[in-house]
Amino acid sequence: MSTSPAPRVPLAAYAVMLGGVSAALHLGKLPPAVPALQASLGIGLVEAGFLLSLVQVASMTLGLIAGLAADSIGLRRSMLTGLVVLTVASLLGGAVGAGLIGGARAVQWLLVLRAVEGIGFLLAVMPGPGLIRALTPSGADKAALGLWGAYMPLGVALALLLGPALIAWGGWADWWWALAIVSAAAAIWVWSTVPSDRLRPAAPGGASGGWASRLRATVGARAPCLTALTFAVYSAQWMAVIGFLPAIYAGAGVPAGWNAVLTAIAAAMNIVGNVAGGRWLQRGVAPERLLQWGFLAMALGGVAAFAQLGQGADALGLPPALRYAAVCAFSLGGGMVPATLFLLGVRLAPSPTTVSTTVGLMQQASSLGQFLAPPAVAWVAHRVGGWHWTWAATLACSLAGMAIARKLGRIRPPAEVA
DSSP, X not given: OOOOOOOOOOHHHHHHHHHHHHHXXXXXXXXXXXXXXHHHHOXXXXXXXXXXXXXXXXXXHHHHHHHHHHHHHOHHHHHHHHHHHHHHHHHHHHHHHTTXXXXXXXXXXXXXXXXXXXXXXXXXXXXXXXXXXXXXXTTSHHHHHHHHTTHHHHHHHHHHHXXXXXXXXXXXXXXXXXXXXHHHHHHHHHHHHSOOTTTSOOOTTOOOSOHHHHHHHHHTSHHHHHHHHHHHHHHHHHHHXXXXXXXXXXXXXXXXXXXXXXXXXXXXXHHHHHHHHHHHHHTTOOHHHHHHHHHHHHHHXXXXXHOOBSSGGGOBOOOHHHHHHHHHHHHHHHTHHHHHHHHHHHHSSSSGXXXXXXXXXXXXXXXXXXXXXXXXHHHHHHHHTSXXXXXXXXXXXXXXXXXXXXXXXXXXXXXXXX
16 A cells, blocks of 8 residues: 655745744844843843833734734735835844934834834734645644744744854844845745735635624634633743843853853754644644643743742752753743644634634734733842742743643634534
């Protein structure tokens, strides 16, 4: 007997994934630049936290609206527009760093441009799951969505790895300009590879109903709201830990070169978790079980990495090597969460016509968590004089995620109910 080869992920889907990675580079470009920004502009730790999170303002306020509008404006057109916005905003940010614009209001310019980059990020990444679903043949969709779930950690890891070297060589303005070039190249690849919106086959089930009916169907259903909440408690703790790792290691006296490598490896562990989650889903592992495993790993890893008794030289805690291993376990185990949630977002949407709206709701909740967590964790660290209470925030988020995952496991997909 002969077996047919497994369906392959098409090149156009990889172009969409690169578009997401290039957008995530802009999300992760700030952490390695925080020391340079503090030196050149005199910003404080809390201001740095808001610069980290302001990119999420558009997503946390407009994610649901963008999901509703995606079918009207076109998924490909949305991603291309987002990449162009990111390119222009990053070019202007580099001009601020070079002293070409901004002057005494350089910090305000950066804050505004980070909010604009948030709009570009939303437009670029929100259509990703829908595009991949439309471009990928049946049988390869779970693996493709697992790869898409890795766009964020891959982009952030590359930014953390490459950013310090480029900033040390040419300054943070050159780093902003370099990522503008990457976004422009990604836009060109998407434009040349992904079929235009009017030529791409429509998703099964067609599109029916207006914005109001799709909005009511999505926010009125239990599954999309629970999926969005799960994404929020995951992304909040992951961004708070990974986003401040460079500052944590710099404060501990880790050399800049090792700081970049260690932080990038920790972020990249999340990619392994995403890919593994997609593989396990393909093999039939229950999504609820993967979510429980992921949040348990984040809970244990966060406590092991940050918990200690006392402060200063007399503090009692795990040795530095084991703390770093715990951070890697935190990131790796957590990677199974987004891979599973993207699948659930497609599977538990109230109907095929509300998939984009469901993904938009998930993105909005995720961005809200990423906006609130970094300043909150930075404020706690400032108040207590260190990062040793960060574990309390990660543990609370993980326990909430595990509780929501149990509720998600009891919900049957609409197709099965029908």
